[in-house]
Amino acid sequence: EAQVTQNPRYLITVTGKKLTVTCSQNMNHEYMSWYRQDPGLGLRQIYYSMNVEVTDKGDVPEGYKVSRKEKRNFPLILESPSPNQTSLYFCASRTGTGGGELFFGEGSRLTVL
Amino acid sequence: ILNVEQSPQSLHVQEGDSTNFTCSFPSSNFYALHWYRWETAKSPEALFVMTLNGDEKKKGRISATLNTKEGYSYLYIKGSQPEDSATYLCAFRSVGGNQGGKLIFGQGTELSVKP
Numbered sequence: 001e002a003q004v005t006q007n008p009r010y011l012i013t014v015t016g017k018k019l020t021v022t023c024s025q026n027m028n029h030e031y032m033s034w035y036r037q038d039p040g041l042g043l044r045q046i047y048y049s050m051n052v053e054v055t056d057k058g059d060v061p062e063g064y065k066v067s068r069k070e071k072r073n074f075p076l077i078l079e080s081p082s083p084n085q086t087s088l089y090f091c092a093s094r095t096g097t098g099g100g101e102l103f104f105g106e107g108s109r110l111t112v113l
Numbered sequence: 114i115l116n117v118e119q120s121p122q123s124l125h126v127q128e129g130d131s132t133n134f135t136c137s138f139p140s141s142n143f144y145a146l147h148w149y150r151w152e153t154a155k156s157p158e159a160l161f162v163m164t165l166n167g168d169e170k171k172k173g174r175i176s177a178t179l180n181t182k183e184g185y186s187y188l189y190i191k192g193s194q195p196e197d198s199a200t201y202l203c204a205f206r207s208v209g210g211n212q213g214g215k216l217i218f219g220q221g222t223e224l225s226v227k228p
């Protein structure tokens with residue numbers, strides 16, 4: 001089954017404790033992206049990757065890092081989480097060419113105390 | 114700054130009602146307009162990807178139209194059912210740029226259908 005898998009789905013952590021949210025897709029997609037969803041705002045892009053070892057900032061990259069060492073994985077790293085990073089996070093992927101649809105993971109709800 | 118606006122923000126209808134929502138986007142440098150359906154606790158799922166002015170797409174009771182010259186798209190649901198309750202997101206992609214074909218999302222329209 002084609003899917004995008006995120007882990008963890010729910011996490012409560014404390015300020016400053018490094019954490020990683022993993023994202024894996026099994027569709028051989030070149031493009032992967034991270035978004036955050038906050039009340040009253042649309043999905044905002046954090047980082048994206050066009051292919052292995054090719055990553056770039058989205059609209060709200062501050063406080064986040066990513067890596068793309070393998071095509072299927074695109075982890076989101078919060079080196080020193082702060083309360084303003086409390087949010088619902090989505091990973092998504094699509095083929096690299098054309099205007100194709102995004103395939104989303106089920107979301108990771110993160111709370112930073 | 115590219116802006117994508119959706120209206121209304123929320124909508125409450127009775128089962129059987131037909132309804133529609135609007136997505137407004139920039140009318141220049143258009144590449145594609147996406148519609149997604151997002152049920153609570155699930156992943157957003159694509160409904161339509163529209164690329165041509167005048168496009169009309171249909172999936173069951175849900176259809177969408179596109180006007181790129183004036184910068185709007187309508188999503189219609191005919192005979193709403195409780196299982197249609199979800200947040201409907203539209204997203205705009207412009208031509209060119211160096212951001213890998215970034216989608217800019219609207220805030221969504223939250224639909225609630227009462228039995």
